[in-house]
Amino acid sequence: xxxxxxxxxxxxxxxxxxxxxxxxxxxxxxxxxxxxxxxxxxxxxxxxxxxxxxxxxxxxxxxxxxxxxxxxxxxxxxxxxxxxxxxxxxxxxxxxxxxxxxxxxxxxxxxxxxxxxxxxxxxxxxxxxxxxxxxxxxxxxxxxxxxxxxxxxxxxxxxxxxxxxxxxxxxxxxxxxxxxxxxxxxxxxxxxxxxxxxxxxxxxxxxxxxxxxxxxxxxxxxxxxxxxxxxxxxxxxxxxxxxxxxxxxxxxxxxxxxxxxxxxxxxxxxxxxxxxxxxxxxxxxxxxx
Numbered sequence: 001x002x003x004x005x006x007x008x009x010x011x012x013x014x015x016x017x018x019x020x021x022x023x024x025x026x027x028x029x030x031x032x033x034x035x036x037x038x039x040x041x042x043x044x045x046x047x048x049x050x051x052x053x054x055x056x057x058x059x060x061x062x063x064x065x066x067x068x069x070x071x072x073x074x075x076x077x078x079x080x081x082x083x084x085x086x087x088x089x090x091x092x093x094x095x096x097x098x099x100x101x102x103x104x105x106x107x108x109x110x111x112x113x114x115x116x117x118x119x120x121x122x123x124x125x126x127x128x129x130x131x132x133x134x135x136x137x138x139x140x141x142x143x144x145x146x147x148x149x150x151x152x153x154x155x156x157x158x159x160x161x162x163x164x165x166x167x168x169x170x171x172x173x174x175x176x177x178x179x180x181x182x183x184x185x186x187x188x189x190x191x192x193x194x195x196x197x198x199x200x201x202x203x204x205x206x207x208x209x210x211x212x213x214x215x216x217x218x219x220x221x222x223x224x225x226x227x228x229x230x231x232x233x234x235x236x237x238x239x240x241x242x243x244x245x246x247x248x249x250x251x252x253x254x255x256x257x258x259x260x261x262x263x264x265x266x267x268x269x270x271x272x273x274x275x276x277x278x279x280x281x282x283x284x285x286x287x288x289x
Contacts, residue, residue, distance in 0.1 A: 014169040014195060016188050016208040018180045020137045023172060032167050033144035034158065034191065035263075037174035038183040039235035040112050041134020042151040042261075043251040044097075047114040049272050050257040052123035054093070056270040058135040058263070062098075062105055065130045068268075069094050072126055083107055095122060098130040102242050105130075113247050114153075133235075137174040142265040144170070148273065149261035152187055152226075152251060157258045159191060160280035161273060163198035171212075175234075182215070182233035183251070186226070189216025194283045223287035227252045254286050 017023035036042055045056050057072070059065045069084040070077045073092035077084070089096065089109070097110035097117070104111040110121070112131055129135060141147040145167060150158045162169055171191060173184035189212035196204065196213070219229045230236045230248050239248055258280060262273040 013199075013202070014171070014192055014204060014209060015206055016171045016173070016192065016212050018173050018185060018188075018208055018212075019175045019178070020140050020172060021178070023140075023170065025140055025143045028141055028170055028172075029143040030145050030167065031170050032146045032148065032162065032165055033141035033170045033172055034148045034150045034162070035134065035138045035141060035172050035174065036150050036184045036187050036191075037131070037134030037137060038151050038187045038251050039176075039181070039230060039233065039239060040114060040247055040251060041129075041131040041138075041174065042149045043153055044112050044114040044117060045129065045134075045149055045261050045270060046151055046154050046257055046259055048097075048117040048122050048127050048129075049261050049270070050259045051117050051119040051121070053117070053125055053127045055126055056261065057126065057128045057268060058138050058270060059128060059130045060136060060139055062100070062130060065096055065098065065108075065128050068128045069096060072128070093125045095125050095127050097127050098135070100132060102132075102238055102244070113244065114250050115246065133174040133176055137172055138263055141172060141263070144265075147263040147265065149263065149270065150187065150191060152190070152254050153256040154258070154260055155187075155190055155254050156194065156280040156282050156284070157255070157260050157276045159194035159198060159283060160277045161260055161275065162191070162195050169195070176238065177234070179234055181235045183230045183235050185212045186215055186219060186229050186233075188212040189214070190220065190284065193217070197283045198281075221285070221287055223252070223289050226287050255282065
C-alpha cells in the first residue's frame with residue numbers, strides 16, 4: 001500500500017517574496033526577514049540611522065504615528081484623530097517622517113526623501129515613520145526571529161550579516177501599491193547573488209529566487225543600467241512623475257553605509273544591527289560608472 005503521507009518539505013535556505021501578500025506571517029516565523037523598499041523607505045531608514053537618529057519607529061497609519069509620538073513625548077491625545085503639537089515633538093526630540101502618495105503628510109516634519117534625513121536634521125532624534133508600502137511590509141515580519149532592512153546603500157554590510165546565518169532567509173519585497181516593483185526585485189537579486197557567492201555557490205531552487213538573480217545578472221552593469229532599472233520600475237515612474245528623480249539616483253548607489261537597520265518587534269524600534277563586520281567583504285563587483 002502506497003505511503004499516504006506527504007513528503008516533508010525541505011528547508012529552503014533563501015526565499016524571495018516579491019510582495020508581502022505572497023508570504024504569510026507564519027512562514028516567516030523563526031527565520032531572518034529582510035524588508036526591501038528601495039524606493040524609498042528602506043533607503044531612507046538606512047540614511048536616518050547613518051545620520052545619527054536615535055531610532056526609527058515604524059507605524060502602519062498616520063494616526064498610529066501620532067499615537068507613537070504621544071507615547072514617546074508623554075503627551076495625552078484628546079482623541080484618536082488629534083496630533084502631538086510641533087513644540088511638544090521638538091522638546092521630546094521627535095520627528096514625524098513618511099509619505100502618502102509619495103508626498104509629505106500634512107503636519108509631518110519630513111517626507112520620504114533620504115536626502116532630507118541629514119545629520120543636522122535627525123541626529124539624536126526619534127524618527128516616527130510611516131509609508132505607503134515599506135512600513136506595511138516591515139510590520140508583517142513580527143514573527144521572524146530577526147528582521148533587517150536592506151537596500152543598495154547598505155548592500156555588502158547586509159550580505160555579510162546573512163552569509164553566515166544558518167536560519168532560513170526571507171527577502172520580502174514591499175512592492176508599490178500592491179504591485180511588484182523592479183527596484184525591490186533587483187536589490188533582492190543582488191543580495192541573493194551575494195549570499196550565494198559567499199556560501200560557495202550552493203544549489204538553490206525557487207522560481208522567484210531565480211527570477212531576481214537573473215534580473216540582477218542582466219542589469220548589474222554598468223551603473224546606468226542599475227539607475228535605468230530603478231527609473232523604469234513602478235516606484236521609479238511614480239517618483240519621476242513627482243519630480244523626485246534625485247531620490248532614484250541616491251537609492252541606486254551601492255555601499256554608502258556600513259549600517260543595517262534592525263527591527264525589534266517587542267520594542268517596535270529600529271536601530272543599527274550590532275554585529276555588522278567592521279570591514280564587510282565586497283563580494284559583488286560594483287557597477288562601473
